[in-house]
Amino acid sequence: MSPKEKMSFRKANKEEVMIITSAIAEFGKNLPLKILENEKILISKNREKKVFLVSKEVYRQFVHIKKNETPYFIGVNIGEIGKNKRFKLSIEGIHEVGKHTKKKVIVSDKGEQFVLYGHSILKKSVLRIPKNLKKGSNVIVANVYGDPIGLGRLHVNSEEIHNLKDEDLILINVLDRGWYLRKGG
């Protein structure tokens, strides 16, 4: 979001809830329930349709305040719905999903550095990768402690990794927490 833009928010409609739910479910069937339960889903009404999770008590204050003032930001931003009606996770969306999913690739300390610099991941940095993941699927990238540090897209089928060389590309970096340093302000 450009700092000059002022957001206004509305509740997500049924179609948007469906888009968000099915995108999160790609990381695990029970995840939408774990992440979205007890939260109101708000959508920013400006150019980008950003998705925010808001607790009931914050929502109550929001309803009161919006009569006099338009909020600039609210709750936690978990992603955005693009013009193609696909939901893309934000960094904090990655964190939410990463806490619960098994679709997680663990990278070495060195690999963590690469990811946080915005680079993609080579085989030599991968310590653990789940089985049966297809090329093109999105996975959470985590450090050796299991902390989610980014989102990657598999460049190969996970079963093929054993046949690859150390320098071969495994994961394309989609988004990582180094964003806070590079663009966060």
Next chain:
Amino acid sequence: MTETETKNLAKEYGYTTYLVERYIDLFGLEETIKLLEANERKPFPSIRCNTLRVPIKTFEKRMKNRQFTLKKIPYIIHGYQVLKSKYPLGATPEYLLGFYYIQGTASMIPVYVLDPQPGELVIDACAAPGGKTTQIAQLMKNKGTIIAVDLKLNRLKSLCSNLSRCSVRNTIVLHTDARKLPALGIKADKVLLDAPCTGEGLICIDPSRKTSRKMEDIHWCSSLQKELLTAAIKATKTGGHLVYSTCSIAPEENEEVIQYVLEKEQLGVEVEDTGLEIGENGLIKAFGKTFDLSLSLAKRFYPHKHTTEGFFFCLLKKK
């Protein structure tokens, strides 16, 4: 001390003369020299462990593994001085994961004094870049609501970035002038006003402030601070609490501001004891002005006495 001697002292340490004159008037010559000397030494950087992201024990272990030498600040439960670090503090994976916030030692204290509780409605009136907002959320365990307000649009980006990085979920950010708080129609349980100030207490971190601020700046800030505090009080519920703080040691920006609201009877506030044993008491006299005796319950921090940045805060209760 003669005028020439004061000028020479100011020249020796690189200050504008008026600032040194004021210090001598406030603290006497001996203490002024100690203050000027202390301002030449940058304090150790300090960080606050963000328990919204990581338990304290895990944090300590992870930072040790990252080859940081930390020293617990005895009077701040989540605070650490960074004695040695192999990497820049703002570029470690732990920082990016929101495990800690880089925050001045003294500036961590006002939020503990405010003591926000889970479930409360709290206003952070001049919130950007979010050090104290993230700390309020931490003490509230992300329960309840924080209304974080800031007027400067370019600083809101940093505020939102820090809120996200630190896993804060219970905040509504407003881009507005905190002087308009009463118009929001809310009455908060607690309000923090960390007011815009001349930053005179930050000379030890930013030496350019030795000469970059004029007397007019102090008066301009003081006048704005009085308006902001008046608005903050109006947005506080009866029985609620406010903490007013600045990173300035100028009495015009501190005790004088509190005195102003104490004299406005319709605002109905009184100074409360912070219960802290650390810090100097607030001033009850400065530059020929006398302040309410209760101002001695406010707290002042100085580089030469507390090895922190210069800081002031005062706890108020709305009657």
